Amino acid sequence: MYALIDCNNFYASCERVFNPSLMGKPVVVLSNNDGCVIARSNEAKKLGIPMGAPAYQYEAVFERRGVGVFSANFPLYGDMSRRVMSILSSYSPQQEIYSIDECFLDFSGMSIDFREYGLKMRAHVEKWTGIPISIGIAPTKALAKAANRIAKKFPGRTDGCHVIDTEEKRIKALKWLDIEDVWGIGRRNAAKLRAIGVRKAWDFVNLSPSWVQKYMTVTGLSLQKELNGIPSIPMELPEKRQSIAITRTFDADKGDVEEIRERIVTFTSMCAEKLRFQQSLCRKVMVFLETNRFKGKEMQYNPSILVRLPFATDSTLELAKFAVGGLKQIYKEQFLYKRAGVILMDFEDADRYQPSLFLNSNPKHKLLMEKMDAINRKYHKDVVRLGVQDFTRHQMRQEHLSRQYTTNIRDILVVEI
DNA sequence: TCTGGGGTCCTAGGACCC
């Protein structure tokens, strides 16, 4: 059996833990630049605020209905996630952390009362972190996902834990679950399936496997097996990332090359730090620019370039140089840009790297980067940085930012009695 | 005025090899 555990309205719940006056009130969390809604408490959902809603269109609603509005506070959410995951990991020898607010647990070989076990986990996480979770338990990962949805959405359910452990329960679940809500069925596939009369997960499992393979590739086929109770999607053990990206929407449209170059260098530097943290070297850097897609009348230009490095490296200095080289090839001064990004890809392990006979990363950078990372970790992010980086010119809009209650001693909560 | 960010996997088609 597998469990899929996820945190309810995770970001909104994190804000509530440290601000109990928000209990029972609508809460929303906004994306970077306070752009759009990326998390909503149940009360906010009931007000009809949709996922992804542009914040400026809902300001009146926020005001009128007393909605607690927060700028995204990722250091806080990341730390709360680590706490929740750590507690859950004690319930199984194998945990797959699937996203910031979700994980799978492998219960293979355990013969216990799964429902009781789930309720225990739930109480434990709630008591130690204040975060409410929902739990689905079933013979495959895809069915565990479905069970989780039942725990959360099935009319009348309130205990947050559902177990699919009999054939009747499996069939009942599949007959209830809409096809677009099946894990792994996206918009495109849902439309394809609807067109041939598939409305429920149950209809999907009754399609012929050859049809599924032909129109939905092997991915669809293993999903179908999973829903039929045959495990086909293995647990993923923690591994190094295969790509690392930093992309940002700017606070305004920008045309100045110097300014964009500064952003590209800063993004590259952030990527490089993550790259060194997972002890990888990188062979390719992708740089992209985007014009403002909401200005439909204006000519759009969304170039990207893949720069192949002559050697593998994790040096911020070298990566930044190649990224800027890429930028110069795609930048055109007649456009204003709203978004840009840097993606590192094609990694190899730093400790297994075989240097080339001719051209290699500058060996002096290794120590330099080590010291830079150590100082930045000890004191403050970006105390040591490249000369071209200039944070003063790029202030992200964060008008509703909560404190870093759990990761910054200056922000620790003070309780007055 | 104001509209997010970071990942993974699969496939078709081209380049290249013998």
Next chain:
DNA sequence: TCTGGGGTCCTAGGACCC
């Protein structure tokens, strides 16, 4: 006129996830 067959690797783009 007629012009093979079977592989691998790489990449761009699409689909999906949260």
